[in-house]
Amino acid sequence: MSALPEYRTRILLERENVPLVNGVFVSPGEEHPSDLPEMPVYLKAQIPGATSRKSSGLVRRVATTEELEENLSILLSPGEWGVAEGVLIAEGLDLTAEYYAGCMLDFGSKERLPGGMLLFSTEGGSGVEGRSATLLKMRFSLLHPPPPEEIESELKKLENLEEHAAVAGFLKGMISTFIEYKLNVLEVNPLGVLKDGSILAVDCRAEFEKSAVRKRDMDVFYPPGLRSSRDITKLEEVVELINRDDPSGTGFFRQNRETPSEGAFRVATNLCGGGGKMLWEMTTGSRTDIFTMNESDTSGGLSAFKSYRILRVILAQKDAQVLLLTGSGMAFQNQHHLAAAVWKALRESPTPLPSLLRFGGTDEDKARELFERVSGTLPVPVKTYPAVVFPNAMVDDIRDMAGETVKIGEAYITPEGEPAITVLIPPGKIYYYPERWQKDEIPPSVKACPTGFLKWNKNALTTDPEAKCIGCLMCETAALLDGNAEILIELEMPEVVD
Amino acid sequence: MAGILKYLAGVETPKTLVFGITGKQGRSKSRLMRKFGTEIIAGCTPGKGGQEVDGVPVFDSAAEAVNAFPQLNSAVLFVPAGAVRKAAIDAVDAGLKFLVLTADGVPTQDEIVLKEYVSTNDSVYLGPNTVGLLDTEGYLFGLIGGSATWARKNYRPGKVGVISRSGGLSQLLGAFHCRPNLPGPRADGSYGPLWGEDYPGLSAVVCVGGDPVPGISMLDAATAFEKDPRTEVMAVYGETGTTQENDLAEAVMNGGITKPIVVFLGGKFTKAGVSQSHAGAMIRNENETWKAKQKALLDAGITVVERPDAVFSAVLGKLKKS
Numbered sequence A: 001m002s003a004l005p006e007y008r009t010r011i012l013l014e015r016e017n018v019p020l021v022n023g024v025f026v027s028p029g030e031e032h033p034s035d036l037p038e039m040p041v042y043l044k045a046q047i048p049g050a051t052s053r054k055s056s057g058l059v060r061r062v063a064t065t066e067e068l069e070e071n072l073s074i075l076l077s078p079g080e081w082g083v084a085e086g087v088l089i090a091e092g093l094d095l096t097a098e099y100y101a102g103c104m105l106d107f108g109s110k111e112r113l114p115g116g117m118l119l120f121s122t123e124g125g126s127g128v129e130g131r132s133a134t135l136l137k138m139r140f141s142l143l144h145p146p147p148p149e150e151i152e153s154e155l156k157k158l159e160n161l162e163e164h165a166a167v168a169g170f171l172k173g174m175i176s177t178f179i180e181y182k183l184n185v186l187e188v189n190p191l192g193v194l195k196d197g198s199i200l201a202v203d204c205r206a207e208f209e210k211s212a213v214r215k216r217d218m219d220v221f222y223p224p225g226l227r228s229s230r231d232i233t234k235l236e237e238v239v240e241l242i243n244r245d246d247p248s249g250t251g252f253f254r255q256n257r258e259t260p261s262e263g264a265f266r267v268a269t270n271l272c273g274g275g276g277k278m279l280w281e282m283t284t285g286s287r288t289d290i291f292t293m294n295e296s297d298t299s300g301g302l303s304a305f306k307s308y309r310i311l312r313v314i315l316a317q318k319d320a321q322v323l324l325l326t327g328s329g330m331a332f333q334n335q336h337h338l339a340a341a342v343w344k345a346l347r348e349s350p351t352p353l354p355s356l357l358r359f360g361g362t363d364e365d366k367a368r369e370l371f372e373r374v375s376g377t378l379p380v381p382v383k384t385y386p387a388v389v390f391p392n393a394m395v396d397d398i399r400d401m402a403g404e405t406v407k408i409g410e411a412y413i414t415p416e417g418e419p420a421i422t423v424l425i426p427p428g429k430i431y432y433y434p435e436r437w438q439k440d441e442i443p444p445s446v447k448a449c450p451t452g453f454l455k456w457n458k459n460a461l462t463t464d465p466e467a468k469c470i471g472c473l474m475c476e477t478a479a480l481l482d483g484n485a486e487i488l489i490e491l492e493m494p495e496v497v498d
Numbered sequence B: 001m002a003g004i005l006k007y008l009a010g011v012e013t014p015k016t017l018v019f020g021i022t023g024k025q026g027r028s029k030s031r032l033m034r035k036f037g038t039e040i041i042a043g044c045t046p047g048k049g050g051q052e053v054d055g056v057p058v059f060d061s062a063a064e065a066v067n068a069f070p071q072l073n074s075a076v077l078f079v080p081a082g083a084v085r086k087a088a089i090d091a092v093d094a095g096l097k098f099l100v101l102t103a104d105g106v107p108t109q110d111e112i113v114l115k116e117y118v119s120t121n122d123s124v125y126l127g128p129n130t131v132g133l134l135d136t137e138g139y140l141f142g143l144i145g146g147s148a149t150w151a152r153k154n155y156r157p158g159k160v161g162v163i164s165r166s167g168g169l170s171q172l173l174g175a176f177h178c179r180p181n182l183p184g185p186r187a188d189g190s191y192g193p194l195w196g197e198d199y200p201g202l203s204a205v206v207c208v209g210g211d212p213v214p215g216i217s218m219l220d221a222a223t224a225f226e227k228d229p230r231t232e233v234m235a236v237y238g239e240t241g242t243t244q245e246n247d248l249a250e251a252v253m254n255g256g257i258t259k260p261i262v263v264f265l266g267g268k269f270t271k272a273g274v275s276q277s278h279a280g281a282m283i284r285n286e287n288e289t290w291k292a293k294q295k296a297l298l299d300a301g302i303t304v305v306e307r308p309d310a311v312f313s314a315v316l317g318k319l320k321k322s
């Protein structure tokens, strides 16, 4: 789940006509506009997901222009809090009361349908649960949200509340916003009451799922050019970029933030599917002698191109000693294609790792065969396992593998020749080297193309515009194993990882 | 004999509509399903009505498809996550009884809306985020097996019903029960083949999916297997998040489910509040932790194993007893 900071949550609320305190947003490097709210004002650093902003100095009350300039420049500069997206300058109001309002999801139970949950408290935010006389907890349907009258009659059950109709109208607006943008959480805290009885959102925040964001709302949820202050590593960011330009299947990668305990074996993992991840966790979760460098999930029929690119990221992890790859044992991804991706990554990464590879699923035998054939030319030792061998058995081999010094096999030397044909297949290029294929027959690389995308026409390479390249790497693999390197594939990484 | 769908959705012989049949995945998975034996009668892609895919007529809406083929009773959706809600409602409105929603990443609000929507209809759906359902009677919904040859070779008729929240483990638990001479840890502590050529075999695999608000729950699936005469034991993959395992335990406790169950419970090391590759595995409260689930299951007398390869000997043990 991702967090939406206040100033961006305000945009959503405003679109649904929910009243807000006056405010102006200033982003770093931007001159603040002249039409500021009247002094005193509050300066609020905008950091998604940040809580207790007041106590950490991220919200400051200023009464003069000098104070404003000074504090604004502090909050806009990088600090202990990281880098703020900007500062919201909000009017300082005299409030006669402060309430709390929230919408969240109710996941339901065996007896109760899931839905939305509206929380409202006359006692403000923290610890609202458990004060039933002042707390309204109202389940609502996302399909048929309640009209304001229904909310109002629920509000009448609360002590110390007078502005029933105004609050009901406000909450109705919140529910509309919550549903319109398919949010997971929407909070207004505080919801302020002014002397004249009108109410408005003084502060707010939201949480959302990436997959719920519509294209037309992208600018609010993912503002262009925003330097994110999210907890994300460089390598994780690269995987995000890979996912962006190749959305096939699942590509999940998260590095372990903890420090490995002394003497533990540091294992970089490529786990395939939630099942693979679970098997690995069950096997090693309680062991202190094995440190998992990263979580990962590559599954759901991703292309070998994508597997290769994510593997390059996995191999680039500093201090990793071995690579361990396992799925549940019944992957959808063709295992021969996956093996080709692993082979390519081990060949081309400047930091290949000794590898333990468990293949399971279609063509798993071919996957193991591939590594039998190339074992003499690998820069690192590789051991493969069939699906019936569970990861518990692989773990016992980590010790041996991690200790192995990197031995350079007789690396494959590419024959002479310049590429004459380049086929663009984003994110890469297929190069064809005619000088390397002088025989009067179809080269193995072209024969190996499962979709018919590569064609052989009068001793020359062509492509079939009707067919598609599925990024399986079979052409290059066959060229290297059975041909004369007549086809090579170059795949681009969104950023250098090594 | 009828397959598991009779007990899950009241469907004896599935006649199926494929949403998104004109797309890449829809087309290839429809071939897989048909080769395995599923009767695909029509496809549906808005705007592409009138076309044909591998001889299957395509309609603009489920209603039009049902109009042309009133025998349609089920659907599988190979549509993007954002389009699931609309397509599923279209299918339910057209009167289809059983749907499979394969997409990963369906917004939780859409899942909640669907759950409410079907509560007033007599349709049920599997998923979202599921690899589907395979019945060894000869039908398959979704993508289990990857290819029809592989699926036919690996999923053979027998006595075990598989329920799983993970696609990979649905496939693994299903297939390994059909593998002659499968090696594994035996009850006596030794390691080796658990059975010979006489593997236990499978009645059906039901993947309830990895999302927080599944349509058909683990308990719904178990209730169906309870009624299915072929099934003697259930092999289940559960994990943290949601209360599905807890509900299953409660039903066993109350005597609603009496067939033996072996649960492989994953997520022992999952921390609360951390998002997982299965959205539904996120722990939201203490009932959803590994410990709480393990306790609930054990208290109900369900066998819980922590090593995946221990499932098979545990299942064998139950079969010998019954």
Ligand code: SF4
Pocket (backbone or CB within 6 Å): A430, A448, A449, A450, A451, A452, A453, A454, A468, A469, A470, A471, A472, A473, A474, A475, A476
């Ligand atoms: S050209 Fe053919 S063989 Fe090569 S990657 Fe593309 S689909 Fe695979």
